[in-house]
Amino acid sequence: MTQHRDLFAALAAPFDSDEVKLRSQAGRQLHYVTARTVMNRLDEVLGPENWWDDFVPLEHSVICRLTIRMPDGSTLTKSDAGGYAGMADPGDDDKSGFADAFKRAAVKFGVGRYLYRDGIPRFAREVLRGCAEVESLATNAETPAEPVHQNPPSGSAAPAAPTVNPSSRNGNGEDSPNVPRTGRALFAWTKDQDEKYEYGLLKHLNAWARRQDFPGRMVDWEGEQVTRAHAEACRKIRTIQNMHQATEAALAN
Numbered sequence: 001m002t003q004h005r006d007l008f009a010a011l012a013a014p015f016d017s018d019e020v021k022l023r024s025q026a027g028r029q030l031h032y033v034t035a036r037t038v039m040n041r042l043d044e045v046l047g048p049e050n051w052w053d054d055f056v057p058l059e060h061s062v063i064c065r066l067t068i069r070m071p072d073g074s075t076l077t078k079s080d081a082g083g084y085a086g087m088a089d090p091g092d093d094d095k096s097g098f099a100d101a102f103k104r105a106a107v108k109f110g111v112g113r114y115l116y117r118d119g120i121p122r123f124a125r126e127v128l129r130g131c132a133e134v135e136s137l138a139t140n141a142e143t144p145a146e147p148v149h150q151n152p153p154s155g156s157a158a159p160a161a162p163t164v165n166p167s168s169r170n171g172n173g174e175d176s177p178n179v180p181r182t183g184r185a186l187f188a189w190t191k192d193q194d195e196k197y198e199y200g201l202l203k204h205l206n207a208w209a210r211r212q213d214f215p216g217r218m219v220d221w222e223g224e225q226v227t228r229a230h231a232e233a234c235r236k237i238r239t240i241q242n243m244h245q246a247t248e249a250a251l252a253n
Contacts, residue, residue, distance in 0.1 A: 004070060010045045012110030013243055016236075018207040020115070031115045035099040038106045042068070053105070055098055060084070064101035068109065080104035180230055183221035190218070190233060199240060201233050208232055 019037045023030055042051045050069040055062055060083070067077040082101025087093040107113050180186040190201045205218070214225050221229060 007045065007071065008110055010243060011041065012113060014114060014239075015041070015112065016204070018204065033103070033112050033115070035102050038103055038111055041111055042106070053102060055101065057094075057097070062097040062101040064098070064105040066102065066105035066109070078105055078108035080108060180226055183217070183219045183226055186221065186226050186229060187218045189230075193233070193237070197237075199237060201236065204236055205229055205233055 015033055015037065019033055020031050021033065023032065042048075046068055051067065053064055053066045055064050058081075061081045062084075063079055063081050065077055065079045067075050069075050080101060082097050082099070082104050084093050085096035085100075087096055103112070107116070180189045187202075190205060193199055194201050209218070209221075209225075209229060212225075212228070214221055214229070218229075
């Protein structure tokens with residue numbers, strides 16, 4: 001059993017939905033993240049000074065050696081090979097090989113491994129228990145969810161859990177009055193959450209809504225659109241909190 005479960009769970013956690021890209025290959029839709037997104041994850045969990053890489057270019061591939069510094073000061077290195085994309089520009093082709101090797105080496109630390117449709121490592125699921133995205137991936141590895149993740153600014157305290165729940169009911173079986181019922185109310189609630197806790201909800205919901213073909217302005221959303229958007233916002237908040245707690249625990253060990 002690893003001595004740094006919280007740290008590796010934070011590395012392996014699902015990405016924010018707007019960080020996951022889609023591309024078609026051989027008639028299949030493949031999920032992937034960019035090398036810069038992987039760099040951001042390493043920065044957020046480890047700190048920019050606590051990881052580094054070096055590369056060995058070969059004729060048909062590139063070897064990346066990715067090293068991280070553990071909380072106890074020791075280092076751990078994992079390596080993997082990446083292939084060139086065969087791009088017309090030699091410089092761009094070189095970069096494609098380096099980026100591919102870097103991402104593959106990061107996968108060995110758990111970063112984005114779930115995108116290969118093999119789910120989340122068991123120990124990471126235990127640390128991140130309660131995260132809806134993790135539970136979904138654990139029970140249905142063949143259908144990658146749209147993972148969400150965003151950490152609050154470094155050094156900030158873990159925000160309090162929101163009191164609203166889009167599916168909550170009061171004792172009379174009626175919808176909770178805290179749940180926004182109109183697009184205008186949802187916009188006001190989202191702004192309030194962002195001002196208090198810096199969740200980045202407004203940006204996230206706008207990107208999410210574009211993929212759902214919602215109207216361009218939140219104030220024009222109605223009924224089910226508002227309910228679905230509020231549920232997505234609450235899900236993101238829970239994920240932020242779970243990830244922030246896992247990162248704080250990893251740094252404290």
